[in-house]
Amino acid sequence: MKTSDLPRHQIIESLKAPHTENVADAAINLWEQMATQIISIVGIGGFNSLYARSVFLAQSTFPWLAAALQSPQPDQRLAELKTCLEGQTPAHASAANILLLITFTDILAALIGEQLTVSMLRSAWGNDAKYSTSKESKHD
Amino acid sequence: MTKKVIIRSLPSGVPGLDNLLGGGLPEFSFNLIAGTPGSGKTTLAHQIMFSLAKPDYRALFFTVLGEPALKMLRYQQQFAFFDHDKINESIRFVNLATELLEGDFDRVLARIAAEVKAYAPSLVFVDSFRSVVQSVKREDQSVSDLQRFVQQLGQQMTSWQATTFLIGEYLAPEQESSPVFTVADGILWLSQNMHRNSMVRKMQVVKMRGQAQAPGLHTFRISDAGIQVFPRAIVQQSEAVTSATQQTAGTKRVPMGTPGLDEMLGGGLPVGYSLLLVGPSGSGKTILATDFLAEGARRGEPGVIAAFEKSPSQLLNNKLSELVKTGQVGVINTRALDLSIDETLHDLIEMITRMQAKRVVIDSLSGFELALAPEFSEDFRGSLYRMVAELTAMGMTILMTSELEDRYTDLRFSPFGSAFLADAIIVQRYVEIAGQFKRALSVVKVRGSEHSKDIRLFEITDKGIVIGETMSEYAGILSGRPTLGPD
Numbered sequence: 001m002k003t004s005d006l007p008r009h010q011i012i013e014s015l016k017a018p019h020t021e022n023v024a025d026a027a028i029n030l031w032e033q034m035a036t037q038i039i040s041i042v043g044i045g046g047f048n049s050l051y052a053r054s055v056f057l058a059q060s061t062f063p064w065l066a067a068a069l070q071s072p073q074p075d076q077r078l079a080e081l082k083t084c085l086e087g088q089t090p091a092h093a094s095a096a097n098i099l100l101l102i103t104f105t106d107i108l109a110a111l112i113g114e115q116l117t118v119s120m121l122r123s124a125w126g127n128d129a130k131y132s133t134s135k136e137s138k139h140d
Numbered sequence: 141m142t143k144k145v146i147i148r149s150l151p152s153g154v155p156g157l158d159n160l161l162g163g164g165l166p167e168f169s170f171n172l173i174a175g176t177p178g179s180g181k182t183t184l185a186h187q188i189m190f191s192l193a194k195p196d197y198r199a200l201f202f203t204v205l206g207e208p209a210l211k212m213l214r215y216q217q218q219f220a221f222f223d224h225d226k227i228n229e230s231i232r233f234v235n236l237a238t239e240l241l242e243g244d245f246d247r248v249l250a251r252i253a254a255e256v257k258a259y260a261p262s263l264v265f266v267d268s269f270r271s272v273v274q275s276v277k278r279e280d281q282s283v284s285d286l287q288r289f290v291q292q293l294g295q296q297m298t299s300w301q302a303t304t305f306l307i308g309e310y311l312a313p314e315q316e317s318s319p320v321f322t323v324a325d326g327i328l329w330l331s332q333n334m335h336r337n338s339m340v341r342k343m344q345v346v347k348m349r350g351q352a353q354a355p356g357l358h359t360f361r362i363s364d365a366g367i368q369v370f371p372r373a374i375v376q377q378s379e380a381v382t383s384a385t386q387q388t389a390g391t392k393r394v395p396m397g398t399p400g401l402d403e404m405l406g407g408g409l410p411v412g413y414s415l416l417l418v419g420p421s422g423s424g425k426t427i428l429a430t431d432f433l434a435e436g437a438r439r440g441e442p443g444v445i446a447a448f449e450k451s452p453s454q455l456l457n458n459k460l461s462e463l464v465k466t467g468q469v470g471v472i473n474t475r476a477l478d479l480s481i482d483e484t485l486h487d488l489i490e491m492i493t494r495m496q497a498k499r500v501v502i503d504s505l506s507g508f509e510l511a512l513a514p515e516f517s518e519d520f521r522g523s524l525y526r527m528v529a530e531l532t533a534m535g536m537t538i539l540m541t542s543e544l545e546d547r548y549t550d551l552r553f554s555p556f557g558s559a560f561l562a563d564a565i566i567v568q569r570y571v572e573i574a575g576q577f578k579r580a581l582s583v584v585k586v587r588g589s590e591h592s593k594d595i596r597l598f599e600i601t602d603k604g605i606v607i608g609e610t611m612s613e614y615a616g617i618l619s620g621r622p623t624l625g626p627d
Contacts, residue, residue, distance in 0.1 A: 042209040043235035050210075112213040115224040123228055 008109065008118050012101045015125065016094055024085040027097040028078050030125065034101075035074050037124035038108070047074055054104040062096040064088065147350060150303060153191020153221070154184065156369030156486070160343065160358055162351035166325065169349065170297050174310040175330030180341060180362050181307045182212060183219065184330065185265050187366045188305070190221045192263055193230040199263035201233045202252060209235050212267075220365045232259055245289040249296065256300055264297060267307040294323040325349040331357075335515035340480060343369055359480035370482035372526070394499070394537045397435025398428055400607035401566075404583045404592040409564060413587070414528050414538040416561070419568030423579055424600045425541040428566075429501045430460045431604050432539050437468035441498035444491050446472040446484060448507025470495050480516050481523035484508070485530060492536065500531055504541040521561075528561050563587040568598075572621050573614075580617060581607070 015030055039047045051074070059065050066084050081100075085093040109117040149164035158164045165171070165188070173181045185201075193199040203209045213233070216222050227233070234255050239248045256264060290306075297304035306324070321327065327346040332339050343360050345353040360369040393408030402408040409415055419425050433443040445460070463469040470491045472484065488500065502508060509520050516523060531538055540562070565584040570577050582595040595617050597608040614622035 039235065039238070041233045041235060042213070043203070043237035045237055046208060046210045046235070108210075111210050113217055113224070116213060116217070116227060119224065119228055 006114070008105055008114065008121065009102055011118075011121060011125070012098055012105070015101075016098065023090045023093045023097070024082050027085055027093070028082045030097075030101065031078050031081065032075075034121065034124040035078070037120055039074065041120065044074065048077070050104055050107055051077060053107055054100055057103050058096065058100045061099055062092075065096060065100070149351075150192060152188050154187050154367050154369060156358075156360070156371055157343075157367075159371045160345050160354045160369055161326070161348055162345075162353040165303060166348075166350060167303055168298075168301055169303055169325035170294060170323065171303070171305045171326035171328065172321070172324040173305055173307045173328045173330070176332060177309055179330035179332050180360070180367060181309075181330055182267055183216065183362060184328070184367055185267060185305055185307050186216050187219070187221050189231060189263060189265060190223050190226060193226055195230050197230070197262045198259060199231045199265065200255060200259050200261040201231065201265045201267065202255070203233060203235050203267055204237065204240060209233060218364070232261075249289065249292060252293070253296060256302070261300075262302050264300065264302045264304040265307060266293070266297075266305070291323060298323075321347075330360075333515060335513065338513040338515070340513045340515055359482055361483065370480060370486045372482050394441075395435050395439070396428075397431035397433075397438075398605045398607065400596075401428075401605075404594065404596070404607075405564065405586055406589045406591040409537060409539075410586070410589060411537055412532050412535055413563035414532055414540065414561065415564040415566065417539060417541045417566050417568070418544050419541075419581075420545050420570060421543055423568040423570065424598070424605055425543070425568065426457065426460075426503055427600060428568075428605055429503050429539050429541055430457060430463075433463060433469050433499060433501055434459060436499040437463055437466075442468055442470070442495040443499035443501065444470045444472065444488060444495060444497045445501040445503060446488060446508070447501075447503050448511050470497065480513060481520075481527055485527045488531065489534070492531075492534065498535075498537065500536045500538045502538065502540040504543055506543040525561055532563075564591075571611075571617055580611060 035047055038050075055065055064084060064087070066080050085097060088096065105117055105121065108120075148167040149158075150167055151164050152158055152161065173185055175181050189199045189201060203212060217224075236248055236251060239251045252266070293306070297306070310329075324347065326348045329344040329346050331342050331344070333342055341360050341362065342357040344357050345355075347353075354371050356372055358369055358372045360367055392411040393402075393405075394411055395402050395408045396405065417425050417428060429445070433445060436443045443463075460469065464471055472487050472491060491497065492500065505524070509517050512520065528538060528540075562585070564586045566581060567584050568579060568581045571580050572578070579598050579600070580595050581598050582593075583591045585591075594610040594612070595614075596610050599606050599608060611617055611622065613624055615624075616622050
């Protein structure tokens, strides 16, 4: 594994939906939280170009991920993603979504640096601890 | 009783800028940072923001269309002042592209107002409002709408109890008649001037309400550390007066370190004088200057040399490099060929203060002129005047060398006509005597002091300069071919 020990990758892994039945809903929820945060900083155009690139890259592993429509509205893109995820088995959908999130944040981190990316993700998803896996759970 | 309002001055965090502004940024002022693309507007804004922002003094940075925010964050991170820890905690970036795409000014204004209300920042930046202007023109909205928008934004910004900055692209102060220019409390203008392939960055404080800003254009440089401004040296009235009185007092003298030369100067070089040493290539100017510094070092007076003739790594001579190694003489790193005089002066003053130096050598003016950006070469004399005035006002004794090829038909002391700047002048030249090239030197001028009028031969030996006999029996020395006078 290339960089899976990155804190950012761990955060994303830890966000995997615990219940298998609502993978798509949980995934879209994560995307919406993140999109709000990222769009507020880099704008819709910035978000869209990152997202389109991530889908393109993730398609090599999961060809069923829809080729992004040229919709300017992120919520339409996310609706499209939801439809795709719903068509798959929960395990498959979950793996695809994680790959997509990792790819997206990889590109973002390559552009603006790991530190800034993680701080943006934290403000989108709350603190690490809140979502940390049982390995280190203090709040349970 | 009415008390005057006291306006707090914020340190801008940009080296040199506070001097330009006349103290700092007035709190709650509404400022415009304008300039051509690539002139460093966003960098300046970021540097100010990162320097001032604290958890209890937060900053809000609105990006519009101008520079894609992703790119801005990517590139601004390269500067040393960019502090990740401040983001979100003390600094928030907000992108307004969504509102703007819909082409509705009121929505942009409303969004800005809402964000400001929610975050309660002490500093607000809007980058870049010119793009607001342009996107609107495309949308076929009338220009008056746009002007109304900018004006409203300006008015809103004034009422937020925040120090605010609008960052925008403009071409030249004269070409713009936008109402923001009237509304703004401060206008900072950044420009890049091209002159014969070299580019020089300049900054002008066009306006700064309630403060005495330093007028005119000042050079600045963008490095990894960010922006550094080199305020243009301006001769202060008071300085001129004190240096004049210093000169008339002129009792204290500085020994030159060359045996016999002090006597020729009438007892050494008066403290605070500038000495111009003129001579052709190889006549021993740098050696004489080295002796001057070495003598200072011997007497516990550190020196500083700005050496333009050679690169600092291949220092001029052993004696000098020894002085530099032992820390008795500081060397100004004369970098590229696009220096400004003010930058050199800034470096000199910094090193003089740090080393508590008493002696300064500029070797040579010819090399200095070459190292300057062509733009400054044209005003070399004027800038040199300001520089010498500034240094002598600090009590420095200055030795400047100047290369001047021997002309045997006329008598000149400097290729720049800068001789009048110098309080004292020593001329070296070659003469032909009995089929040999010999060196001769003479003290031409020591302001307000007696000095020798002799023309004396000198030799350069391993131990330095040895001044020889007076050439009193010769005539026609200045012609280069002296003859033994009639006896």
